[in-house]
Amino acid sequence: MPNVTFKGNPVTVLGNEVKVGDQAPDFTVLANDTSAVTLADSKGKVRIISVVPSVDTGTCDAQTRRFNEEAAKLGNAVVLTISVDLPFAQGRWCAANGIENVQTLSDHRELSFATAYGVHVKELRLLARSVFVIDANDKVVYVQYVPEMTEHPDYEAAIEAAKSVL
Template sequence: MATFKGNAITLIGTPVEIGQEAPDFEVLANDLSPVTRDTYEGVRIISVVPSIDTGVCDAQTRKFNEEAAAIEGVTVLTISNDLPFAQRRWCAASGLDNVVTLSDHRDLSFGTQYGVAIEELRLLARSVFVIDASNEVVYAEYLEESTNEVDFDSALAAAKGAKATK
């Protein structure tokens, strides 16, 4: 059972499992251009946050981007349902130049494909996925409570060990 601030929530979609092919999705970049699973090559850490404007989400985005910068061939994608304009504003205010924030607000494509769309709130449940260069899911973490922190060390270790080329 998943919760958000202690309240039960309903997650829409089917959770992904380690070893399966990562589902494709279409989200929006800050300039409103479409982004899919295959837009970025190599190893991808997909950091999913309910809203970039909250303390835990801000910290998660910063930590993954700072830590993953030292891992060659890894791209961190932060996905939320925030509008692309709000994400762009957060990036400018945060002083982080290499953050890739993506919005799933339009049709919940990512949220439903990965089983993290919160029906009651139209937000995404905090989670993290690592996809290798061949689009295999090598790490998936779904939190029971969406306001808790993800396991950074395990996700980063999975990214370091992931296959970087097809």
Template sequence: MANVTFGGREVTLVGNEVKVGDKAPDFTVRQNNLRRLTLEDSKGTVRLISVVPSIDTEVCDQQTRRFNEEAAKLEGVTVLTVSVDLPFAQQRWCGAAGIENLQTVSDYRDRNFGEAYGVLIQDFQLLTRAIFVIDKNDTVTYVEYVPEATDHPNYEAAIEAAKKALA
């Protein structure tokens, strides 16, 4: 598993570490209207999945706003932000932040995404910061488990990976 710290403290991640070349694990999360969303729902598109611990924190806020801006330029890419925040809180935050180009989804019910992608922090039942790019054939083409969960991901590398997966 990836070695990750949260606020300088080493944490234990639950689930399987996902690697480039793997078939993307299926998952079930909840949309802001509480409807289910699975990997299959975006089949045939490139997916950029941005994982954050909580949308209401500074770095998570900035990360989601950044990918919202980039999503407007990434035609053919489905951009999701996954956290364990309740769908109602995500919806409120998106409205206040003017998020229109990506979709926030919640893993609050059973941490299905967190375990499938190896991003569930056992101690806190939050998701660690990570980025995944999945191509149209459901193959993982980019992975970043951010070593310190309170740091920013490599935005440029993730965006380039999404563009490359479109080709």
């Protein structure tokens, strides 16, 4: 498992580490209307999965906004932002911030995504900041587990990985 810290303190990350070349694991998360969403729902598209601890924090807000801007330029790609925020809170946050190109999804119920992608932070019951790019055939082409949860991911590398498989 990746070594991850939160504000400089080591945390325990649970789940299955995903690597480039893996077949993307399936998961079930909730849309803002509480309907179930799985990986298969976006089959045939390139997926950027942006994982944040909570959209209500500065770095997570900036990460979601950045991928929202990039999503508009990516053609046959979708950006999924996953956190453990409640679906209703995600919906309110998107509406208040004009987020229209990213689909926010909640893993609060079962931690299905957290377990499948190795991002469940045990001590905080949050998701570790990370980015996954999955091609249209469900192959993982990019993975970044951000070592310090309060820092930004490498946006350019993730976007380039997505563009390379469009």
